[in-house]
Amino acid sequence: MMVESASETIRSAPSGQNGVGSLSAQADGGGGAGTAGTAPAAGRDASGREAASGGADSNGEMSPAELLHFQQQQALQVARQFLLQQASSLNSPGNNDSKQSASAVQVPVSVAMMSQQMLTPQQMQQILSPPQLQALLQQQQALMLQQEYYKKQQEQLHLQLLTQQQAGKQQPKEALGNKQLAFQQQLLQMQQLQQQHLLNLQRQGLVSLQPSQASGPLQALPQAAVCPTDLPQLWKGEGAPGQPAEDSGRQEGLDLASTAVTATSFASPPKVSPPLSHHPLPNGQPTVLTSRRDSSSHEETPSSHPLYGHGECKWPGCETLCEDLGQFIKHLNTEHALDDRSTAQCRVQMQVVQQLEIQLAKESERLQAMMAHLHMRPSEPKPFSQPLNPVPGSSSFSKVTVSADPFPDGLVHPPTSAAAPVTPLRPPGLGSASLHSGGPARRRSNDKFCSPISSELAQNHEFYKNADVRPPFTYASLIRQAILETPDRQLTLNEIYNWFTRMFAYFRRNTATWKNAVRHNLSLHKCFVRVENVKGAVWTVDEREYQKRRPPKMTGSPTLVKNMISGLSYGALNASYQAALAESSFPLLSNPGMLNPGSASSLLPLSQEDLGVPGEPLPSNGSSSPPRLSPPQYSHQIQVKEEPAEAEEDRRPGPPLGAPNPSTVGPPEDRDLEEDLGGEDMS
DNA sequence: CAGCCTTTAAACATCG
DNA sequence: ACGATGTTTAAAGGCT
Numbered sequence: 001m002m003v004e005s006a007s008e009t010i011r012s013a014p015s016g017q018n019g020v021g022s023l024s025a026q027a028d029g030g031g032g033a034g035t036a037g038t039a040p041a042a043g044r045d046a047s048g049r050e051a052a053s054g055g056a057d058s059n060g061e062m063s064p065a066e067l068l069h070f071q072q073q074q075a076l077q078v079a080r081q082f083l084l085q086q087a088s089s090l091n092s093p094g095n096n097d098s099k100q101s102a103s104a105v106q107v108p109v110s111v112a113m114m115s116q117q118m119l120t121p122q123q124m125q126q127i128l129s130p131p132q133l134q135a136l137l138q139q140q141q142a143l144m145l146q147q148e149y150y151k152k153q154q155e156q157l158h159l160q161l162l163t164q165q166q167a168g169k170q171q172p173k174e175a176l177g178n179k180q181l182a183f184q185q186q187l188l189q190m191q192q193l194q195q196q197h198l199l200n201l202q203r204q205g206l207v208s209l210q211p212s213q214a215s216g217p218l219q220a221l222p223q224a225a226v227c228p229t230d231l232p233q234l235w236k237g238e239g240a241p242g243q244p245a246e247d248s249g250r251q252e253g254l255d256l257a258s259t260a261v262t263a264t265s266f267a268s269p270p271k272v273s274p275p276l277s278h279h280p281l282p283n284g285q286p287t288v289l290t291s292r293r294d295s296s297s298h299e300e301t302p303s304s305h306p307l308y309g310h311g312e313c314k315w316p317g318c319e320t321l322c323e324d325l326g327q328f329i330k331h332l333n334t335e336h337a338l339d340d341r342s343t344a345q346c347r348v349q350m351q352v353v354q355q356l357e358i359q360l361a362k363e364s365e366r367l368q369a370m371m372a373h374l375h376m377r378p379s380e381p382k383p384f385s386q387p388l389n390p391v392p393g394s395s396s397f398s399k400v401t402v403s404a405d406p407f408p409d410g411l412v413h414p415p416t417s418a419a420a421p422v423t424p425l426r427p428p429g430l431g432s433a434s435l436h437s438g439g440p441a442r443r444r445s446n447d448k449f450c451s452p453i454s455s456e457l458a459q460n461h462e463f464y465k466n467a468d469v470r471p472p473f474t475y476a477s478l479i480r481q482a483i484l485e486t487p488d489r490q491l492t493l494n495e496i497y498n499w500f501t502r503m504f505a506y507f508r509r510n511t512a513t514w515k516n517a518v519r520h521n522l523s524l525h526k527c528f529v530r531v532e533n534v535k536g537a538v539w540t541v542d543e544r545e546y547q548k549r550r551p552p553k554m555t556g557s558p559t560l561v562k563n564m565i566s567g568l569s570y571g572a573l574n575a576s577y578q579a580a581l582a583e584s585s586f587p588l589l590s591n592p593g594m595l596n597p598g599s600a601s602s603l604l605p606l607s608q609e610d611l612g613v614p615g616e617p618l619p620s621n622g623s624s625s626p627p628r629l630s631p632p633q634y635s636h637q638i639q640v641k642e643e644p645a646e647a648e649e650d651r652r653p654g655p656p657l658g659a660p661n662p663s664t665v666g667p668p669e670d671r672d673l674e675e676d677l678g679g680e681d682m683s
Numbered sequence: 684c685a686g687c688c689t690t691t692a693a694a695c696a697t698c699g
Numbered sequence: 700a701c702g703a704t705g706t707t708t709a710a711a712g713g714c715t
Contacts, residue, residue, distance in 0.1 A: 474690085476689085493704060493705085494704095513691065516692070517689090517690060517692095519703095519705060520690085520691080520692090520707090521690090522704095523706050523707075524706085524707085536699095536703095536704085549688085685715100687713100687715085688712100688714080688715100689711100690710100690711085690712085690713105691710085693708085693709085694707085695706080695707080695708105696704095696705080696706075696707100697703100697704075698703085698705100699704105
């Protein structure tokens with residue numbers, strides 16, 4: 001009955017919806033626009049109620065969901081800043097140490113991608129495919145690991161310094177030596193603080209680095225995105241109390257200003273630093289840079305030195321104020337001349353950048369693995385260790401299997417080592433999901449492939465479960481999925497609600513809206529059949545009907561494919577995917593046996609499993625179901641839970657499904673199929 | 684541009 | 700009277 005009344009939580013007005021992103025276009029547009037005005041009103045009793053009820057629901061995760069949401073955003077920002085800073089700082093000095101700088105360049109790129117104006121979580125969602133988002137989240141975890149590594153390095157560095165220190169003591173130039181040491185120590189402290197800060201952020205879920213794909217040449221730099229958040233502290237940290245050196249310790253150039261500087265620096269190659277090999281600054285993207293905040297901020301001369309911004313020296317740990325560039329140069333030459341201290345600082349910075357690069361490499365590798373796993377096989381064969389994809393060709397297969405249970409593989413997988421080449425061109429992760437997410441309307445498309453939905457879902461199960469991301473599926477497909485996942489393939493409305501809330505964080509909010517949509521879909525689509533039961537009524541899926549609707553789209557599928565391909569810079573779509581598409585579109589239903597063209601078939605089966613269905617027999621819909629994976633069990637048991645016999649469809653005209661012989665009723669689909677074959681009800 | 688689909692919003696009807 | 704369910708209708712956006 002009431003179950004937990006789904007509950008949910010936050011209702012959020014229609015407006016909220018939009019938020020969701022990906023679909024943004026639609027959601028927002030639709031709801032928002034259309035009724036914008038009314039929207040508020042929309043709340044209607046129901047909504048109000050629900051809202052009130054609050055997360056009661058199963059999980060009551062509302063807050064978590066929101067948190068996640070928020071965290072994602074924060075993380076992105078922080079990551080952006082962090083990367084920018086690191087890159088920027090290194091850059092200038094980096095010239096000296098070019099090699100790294102090169103890679104460093106990439107960082108900015110990725111950053112830029114992320115940033116582009118402060119992206120709202122929703123936007124991010126739109127931009128990033130679920131898998132990508134997932135990756136993002138995963139990165140938070142990865143970061144943690146990285147931090148450890150980082151720490152170790154720091155320790156080593158520290159040791160080195162100490163060693164030097166000792167040496168220095170012994171040596172004559174103590175005066176200077178001490179000074180240097182002090183400075184170095186400061187640097188170390190800074191680093192440590194930075195680390196801590198990062199850790200803290202991570203703990204809060206604020207930091208997450210995006211793998212990025214530095215695809216192109218760097219381009220736009222971060223837009224305004226850079227927020228003042230914490231970065232400043234990173235370096236600043238040291239400044240904290242009592243830091244002699246440049247007493248100014250407080251703010252260091254790392255803050256926004258610095259970022260801005262960075263941007264500028266990129267835009268115009270600093271005299272000092274020769275363009276890095278990789279640094280494709282020139283790409284004409286500079287304009288973008290300007291736009292962002294720095295421009296706004298009076299920022300200094302763009303022509304300025306990369307280490308100079310906001311009137312201060314951006315040298316790590318140095319915040320010395322310099323009236324103008326000239327003064328700054330002077331300062332640079334005097335304070336940051338080529339000496340041990342500077343060298344050490346530079347080294348530290350290098351390490352920082354290295355760390356980031358390593359991280360980038362790891363993430364990139366992960367991304368590749370993910371993509372490969374999702375069939376998007378990158379142009380290059382990736383032999384990497386990832387056990388996941390054993391067979392290149394049958395990627396789909398692997399995917400399925402893998403995803404099946406542990407979708408989290410992505411999460412769990414420890415990044416293999418860096419080596420993996422990053423495919424630069426490829427747009428940021430394009431997971432299967434990306435396909436959909438690709439554009440606003442994507443979601444629909446997805447749904448078209450119902451089958452894929454399951455695999456997709458399976459793969460990103462965890463993701464959707466925890467991230468407040470709107471799933472790229474239509475309500476109809478989701479409802480169907482929910483129903484099919486159950487052993488008896490029937491659910492009460494409330495159970496459907498619960499499934500939604502359980503499976504998608506997104507549906508833990510705006511309950512009034514989506515519930516209404518669910519009901520609306522149930523009523524509207526013929527594929528959903530209401531079966532009365534003693535206790536009430538349950539909803540089943542008339543697979544045939546469901547499939548019927550797609551045909552139109554069928555044609556669409558090609559388009560989809562096209563989209564997908566375009567989306568992926570590479571036509572990564574592989575056969576498997578296409579097969580899946582085809583499958584979904586085609587009424588294989590008729591004979592399950594043939595359904596699967598190879599890989600495709602595999603997908604389906606899995607899907608169910610993953611979906612979280614606890615080991616259930618997947619009664620897959622007749623159509624897609626694998627050749628009868630379904631356990632016998634459902635054959636009869638499927639009846640309506642409470643009173644099978646009674647089952648009868650109310651509204652459904654057609655073949656009275658029903659008549660579902662109780663005994664046979666079992667698989668609704670079965671009957672549907674058969675009956676349907678005979679005749680269509682239809683409207 | 685038309686037609687279809689999906690999503691949202693809402694009004695209404697039933698039922699417990 | 701309420702709230703959960705269901706049905707319907709309408710509007711808006713996107714896609715084909």
